[in-house]
Amino acid sequence: MLQAAAPSIEMNPSSTKRKSKRVTFEPSTLQASWKSHLQGLCQLEREAYAFILEFLEEEHMSEFAKLKFLSAVETLSSAVRAQADGNMDNYYPKAILAKKIEILILEESTEILMGNMRQQAMLCIVALSQVNPPFRLSQKLDLVNVGVSSLFSLPPIMPSLYRRDNASLYLQTVQALDDMLQALVMDGMNPNMLILQHFLEIILPWSSLSDKVHEQMRALGTISRLLRFICSFPELSHMEEFSMSGKLMSIFGLFCMDCNHEISKEASEALHYLFKILVLQRSVKQKTETILKDLQKHFHGAWLASLQDLTLFFKKYLTPEERADMIMVSMEAMTNTSRHDISAASKMLKMILKYTIPEIGKVPEIIQYIYYHMNSITETTAQKTIKKILYLLSQYYTDEVILTLLKIEDQSQKGVCRPWEILASFPKGYEMIMDYLLQRLTPHQRSKDQEPRHRTEISPLIATRAIHELLLEPSRRMEVQSFFSSLFMALLFQISFLVVEVDTEISQDQQHIAECVDPISSTVEALKTLMRSSGYGDYVSSIQRHGGWWLLVNPERHYDGVTVLARSLVINNCWHNRPLFSSIIRFLQDPDCKNHLTALVFLTELLQCPDVAALVDDFTTHILANWFKSEEPAIVKPLLQMLEVFAKHENMVRRLRILQPYVLNYCYSSNSDIVLETLLVLKNLLSHLTWRHSSSFLIQLTFTLVPFFEEVSEHLRLAAFEIYESLLAKVKKRGLVFPLKHQILNLLVPLVLHLRDVNTDVALICRSALCHTAAMLGWSKLKAVFAEKDVWNILGALLEQETNKALWFLKQCVALFKSPQVPIRWAAVWFAGQIIQTLDLEEIDEIEEAYTALRHMQRDSDPMVSCLTTQTVYILEAKKKLLLAKAPTSCFCRRRPQRHYF
Known part of the structure; x- marks a missing residue:
C-alpha cells in the first residue's frame, strides 16, 4: 500500500518540541492486567506504549504530539502483530484507541488540507485493523463515516505549479482513505460483501445526493478503487447476501451519461469493476474468461457499449430483487429537476426493458412508487417511460399489479394517480389484461392441471374490481366491444356463483378488500358498467324497471333474474346476441363446467332472437343434446323450455330429430315431476310442429x-x-x-x-x-x-x-285387463265376451292367451269384474264345445276365411 511519509519520532527530549522530561517506561505505573504483556516488547516499543498512555491522559495536545501518538500506535500495532497470539487489548483497549483516532480526524478542518494528520490517522487505522481483536461493525462504520466526510468535504484541490505540494498531499490522503477502506472491508483473508454494502451506504449519498461535482467525483472514484481492490480476490464472503448490485448498476449507469467527462469516466470505471465482480462470482466458470475479455474491450469505451453491457448484466447477472432496485433508482432519477438526469434515466430504462423482460422482484414497491410519484413526473419522455414500465409489469405480473393498485386505493385517498388510465392507454395491453382478468374471474371453471403464471394469483373478487376500474376508462370503448360477450357471461356466471353457491372462502390476499366491498353488488355493478360502456345504458334501465337486478341477487329468484336479463337483450335486438350465443355454446362444450344452469336458462331466452336461431346448426344441437342426458330437475326444466323454442323457428325445428331420443327418454324417467313436465312440454310442442x-x-x-x-x-x-x-x-x-x-x-x-x-x-x-x-x-x-x-x-x-279385426280388438281388450280403473277393466272384459261370441272354431283355438288372462281376471279385486269374467269364461268354454260339436268331419269342408289384423 502506498503510505505517506511520516515524521520520524524518537523517544528522547531532543526530538520533541515539548518542554518535558524524557519519557521513560516504568512498569510500576501501569495497570496490573497489562504488566505481564510488556516483557516481550523492545525498548522502543515500550517507549511508544508509554507515550500512548501519556497522550491519552492529556486533554490538549500539539499537532506534533498527535502525529507522535499516531506513530506510537503504529509501532505498538507492529509489535502486537508480530506476536503469535498478540492482542491489542492486552496493552490498551483497541476500541478506545480507534475512538481517539476518530476524534483526531474530526478535529481536522474541512475547509483546507494542511499537514498529513488526516493521512496518518487513516494509516494508523490500517495498522490497528491488522491486529486482534477485530473491529466491530459499528466501529468500522464510524471510522469510515468520519474518514469519508473529512476528505470528501474538502474544497476542490486542483494540481498547479504553485500548489504542487498541496495536490500531492491530497493524493496521498486519498490513497490513505483507500487503504483504510480496503483494510476495514476485509473479514479474515477475504473481503466481506456485507461490510462493503454498509460502506457503500455511507459513500453513495455523496455521489447521488450531492450537487457538487468534486464530491461526486471523490465518491465515485473511491467506490471504483474499492471495487477494483475486491476484484483481485477469487472468493468473497457473504456474496449471496450482497443486494446492492442493482442500485449500483443504476447509479453508475446514470453517471456514465453525465455531461461532466470526469464524473462519467469515474462512473464507467466503477461500473466496469462491478461487472467484473458479478462475472467472477455469478457466471459459469467456463465462460468467465471470455466475458472478462469482452468487458476489457469496452473499458473506457463508448457509452453505447457500456449500455449494452448494462442490459446484458441486468438480465443475466442480477437477482429479481436487484433488477427491481435498478428500476426504482432509475425512476427516482426521473423525479429530479435536471432534464439531463431524466433523459439518462429514460435511456437506460428503455434499453434494459427493450426486449423480453426477465423476472422482476419487488413489483408492489415499483407500483407504489409509480402510483405516488406519477403526477410529479412532468417531462414527456419520462412519462412515456413510466407508462411503459407499468404496462410491462401488468403484462408479466398482472396479479401483483392489480392487487397492489387496489390495496393502495383502499388504503389511501383517491385521485393521487390514475394508474387504470395508464393501463387503458395501451390498446393491446388493455385487451391482454382484460383477457387475463377473465381467466381469473372464474377459477372454478379452469381445468385442474392449469398452473398459475405468476407468484401471486388474484381472487375472482379482485379481478371483478379491476375489470370495473378498467371499464370506467372511456378511452377503450372500442376494445370493450370485442370481448363484450365473454366478459358479460363471465360476470353473469360469477354472480350466479356468488348468489347460488354462496362461496364464503376468502383468501388472505383479499380479506382487506372483502371488508369494504360486497362481492355480489360489486360484480353486479361491473356488469352494469360493462353494458353502459358498450352503449346499452337503456338496457340497464329497462332491466331495472322489470326488477331484473333485484331478482338477479335474490337466491330464490336468481334464475328469473337471468331470464329477465336475457329477455331484455332479445327484445331490444342487442347487437351482441350472436356473440353471446357463441360464447355460451363454447362454454357448454365442457361437460364439467360450472354455472351450466345459468348458461342454459340464458340460452333458452336468447334462442328466441331470430338472428340467434339462424345460427343453430347440427353441431350446436349435438352439444345441447349432451346436456339432455342429465336427469337433474333443475337442468331438465330449461332444456324442455328450450325444446319449445326449437319448435317455433323453422331453422331449429329441423334439428329436433337430434334431440328427439333424449326428450322422449325423459318420459321414462324415475322422477315423476320430470315425466309430467316432459308431457306438458310435448303437449305445447305439438301446437308448433x-x-x-x-x-x-x-x-x-x-x-x-x-x-x-x-x-x-x-x-x-x-x-x-x-x-x-x-x-x-x-x-x-x-x-x-x-x-x-x-x-x-x-x-x-x-x-x-x-x-x-x-x-x-x-x-x-x-x-x-x-x-x-x-x-x-x-x-x-x-x-x-x-x-x-x-x-x-x-x-x-x-x-x-270391422269384424275381420275381432282378434286384434280382443288382444287390445286383454291389454286393458291390467288397467287400474275398475270401469275400464269391466268394459274390457265385457267387450272380450262380445268378441268371443263372434269367433269360429279356428279362431277360438287362437285365443289361448286371452283365455289364460280371463282365468286370471276371475280373481280380480272388484267383485263385479270378477263375476263378469266368470260369465265370460263360461261363454268361451260353451262356445268352444258348441263349435266342436258342429265341426264337419270331412276334410273337404269349406273353411271360413281367416281374419287379419290389418
Missing part, C-alpha cells in the same frame, strides 16, 4: 304415449291423451303411413274404453280422438257413432263394421 317437418318425431311419440294411457296419475294420463288427440288432429289421410296407421288401430279399443275414464276430461278427449281416427280411416258411418253414442253402442258398431 307440422307434419311436414316432424313426421318421424310424431310417429315415435305415438308409440311413446301408450304406457301413460293406463297411468294411475290423472295428470299424466290426461296429458298423454291430450298429446295423442293433438297429434291425431295433425295427421292427414295422405300421411297415414304403415307404422302410424297400425298404431292408431292398435289404440282404438283403449280410446273407446276410456270413455268410461273416471276423469271426465280424459273421456271428452278420447271422444274427440275417436272422431279424428274415424276421419283419417274414412269410417264415415262410425264417425257419427263415435261422436254421439255410448261405449256399448260404439263397441258394438265397431265390431260389426
Whole structure:
C-alpha cells in the first residue's frame, strides 16, 4: 500500500518540541492486567506504549504530539502483530484507541488540507485493523463515516505549479482513505460483501445526493478503487447476501451519461469493476474468461457499449430483487429537476426493458412508487417511460399489479394517480389484461392441471374490481366491444356463483378488500358498467324497471333474474346476441363446467332472437343434446323450455330429430315431476310442429304415449291423451303411413274404453280422438257413432263394421285387463265376451292367451269384474264345445276365411 511519509519520532527530549522530561517506561505505573504483556516488547516499543498512555491522559495536545501518538500506535500495532497470539487489548483497549483516532480526524478542518494528520490517522487505522481483536461493525462504520466526510468535504484541490505540494498531499490522503477502506472491508483473508454494502451506504449519498461535482467525483472514484481492490480476490464472503448490485448498476449507469467527462469516466470505471465482480462470482466458470475479455474491450469505451453491457448484466447477472432496485433508482432519477438526469434515466430504462423482460422482484414497491410519484413526473419522455414500465409489469405480473393498485386505493385517498388510465392507454395491453382478468374471474371453471403464471394469483373478487376500474376508462370503448360477450357471461356466471353457491372462502390476499366491498353488488355493478360502456345504458334501465337486478341477487329468484336479463337483450335486438350465443355454446362444450344452469336458462331466452336461431346448426344441437342426458330437475326444466323454442323457428325445428331420443327418454324417467313436465312440454310442442317437418318425431311419440294411457296419475294420463288427440288432429289421410296407421288401430279399443275414464276430461278427449281416427280411416258411418253414442253402442258398431279385426280388438281388450280403473277393466272384459261370441272354431283355438288372462281376471279385486269374467269364461268354454260339436268331419269342408289384423 502506498503510505505517506511520516515524521520520524524518537523517544528522547531532543526530538520533541515539548518542554518535558524524557519519557521513560516504568512498569510500576501501569495497570496490573497489562504488566505481564510488556516483557516481550523492545525498548522502543515500550517507549511508544508509554507515550500512548501519556497522550491519552492529556486533554490538549500539539499537532506534533498527535502525529507522535499516531506513530506510537503504529509501532505498538507492529509489535502486537508480530506476536503469535498478540492482542491489542492486552496493552490498551483497541476500541478506545480507534475512538481517539476518530476524534483526531474530526478535529481536522474541512475547509483546507494542511499537514498529513488526516493521512496518518487513516494509516494508523490500517495498522490497528491488522491486529486482534477485530473491529466491530459499528466501529468500522464510524471510522469510515468520519474518514469519508473529512476528505470528501474538502474544497476542490486542483494540481498547479504553485500548489504542487498541496495536490500531492491530497493524493496521498486519498490513497490513505483507500487503504483504510480496503483494510476495514476485509473479514479474515477475504473481503466481506456485507461490510462493503454498509460502506457503500455511507459513500453513495455523496455521489447521488450531492450537487457538487468534486464530491461526486471523490465518491465515485473511491467506490471504483474499492471495487477494483475486491476484484483481485477469487472468493468473497457473504456474496449471496450482497443486494446492492442493482442500485449500483443504476447509479453508475446514470453517471456514465453525465455531461461532466470526469464524473462519467469515474462512473464507467466503477461500473466496469462491478461487472467484473458479478462475472467472477455469478457466471459459469467456463465462460468467465471470455466475458472478462469482452468487458476489457469496452473499458473506457463508448457509452453505447457500456449500455449494452448494462442490459446484458441486468438480465443475466442480477437477482429479481436487484433488477427491481435498478428500476426504482432509475425512476427516482426521473423525479429530479435536471432534464439531463431524466433523459439518462429514460435511456437506460428503455434499453434494459427493450426486449423480453426477465423476472422482476419487488413489483408492489415499483407500483407504489409509480402510483405516488406519477403526477410529479412532468417531462414527456419520462412519462412515456413510466407508462411503459407499468404496462410491462401488468403484462408479466398482472396479479401483483392489480392487487397492489387496489390495496393502495383502499388504503389511501383517491385521485393521487390514475394508474387504470395508464393501463387503458395501451390498446393491446388493455385487451391482454382484460383477457387475463377473465381467466381469473372464474377459477372454478379452469381445468385442474392449469398452473398459475405468476407468484401471486388474484381472487375472482379482485379481478371483478379491476375489470370495473378498467371499464370506467372511456378511452377503450372500442376494445370493450370485442370481448363484450365473454366478459358479460363471465360476470353473469360469477354472480350466479356468488348468489347460488354462496362461496364464503376468502383468501388472505383479499380479506382487506372483502371488508369494504360486497362481492355480489360489486360484480353486479361491473356488469352494469360493462353494458353502459358498450352503449346499452337503456338496457340497464329497462332491466331495472322489470326488477331484473333485484331478482338477479335474490337466491330464490336468481334464475328469473337471468331470464329477465336475457329477455331484455332479445327484445331490444342487442347487437351482441350472436356473440353471446357463441360464447355460451363454447362454454357448454365442457361437460364439467360450472354455472351450466345459468348458461342454459340464458340460452333458452336468447334462442328466441331470430338472428340467434339462424345460427343453430347440427353441431350446436349435438352439444345441447349432451346436456339432455342429465336427469337433474333443475337442468331438465330449461332444456324442455328450450325444446319449445326449437319448435317455433323453422331453422331449429329441423334439428329436433337430434334431440328427439333424449326428450322422449325423459318420459321414462324415475322422477315423476320430470315425466309430467316432459308431457306438458310435448303437449305445447305439438301446437308448433307440422307434419311436414316432424313426421318421424310424431310417429315415435305415438308409440311413446301408450304406457301413460293406463297411468294411475290423472295428470299424466290426461296429458298423454291430450298429446295423442293433438297429434291425431295433425295427421292427414295422405300421411297415414304403415307404422302410424297400425298404431292408431292398435289404440282404438283403449280410446273407446276410456270413455268410461273416471276423469271426465280424459273421456271428452278420447271422444274427440275417436272422431279424428274415424276421419283419417274414412269410417264415415262410425264417425257419427263415435261422436254421439255410448261405449256399448260404439263397441258394438265397431265390431260389426270391422269384424275381420275381432282378434286384434280382443288382444287390445286383454291389454286393458291390467288397467287400474275398475270401469275400464269391466268394459274390457265385457267387450272380450262380445268378441268371443263372434269367433269360429279356428279362431277360438287362437285365443289361448286371452283365455289364460280371463282365468286370471276371475280373481280380480272388484267383485263385479270378477263375476263378469266368470260369465265370460263360461261363454268361451260353451262356445268352444258348441263349435266342436258342429265341426264337419270331412276334410273337404269349406273353411271360413281367416281374419287379419290389418
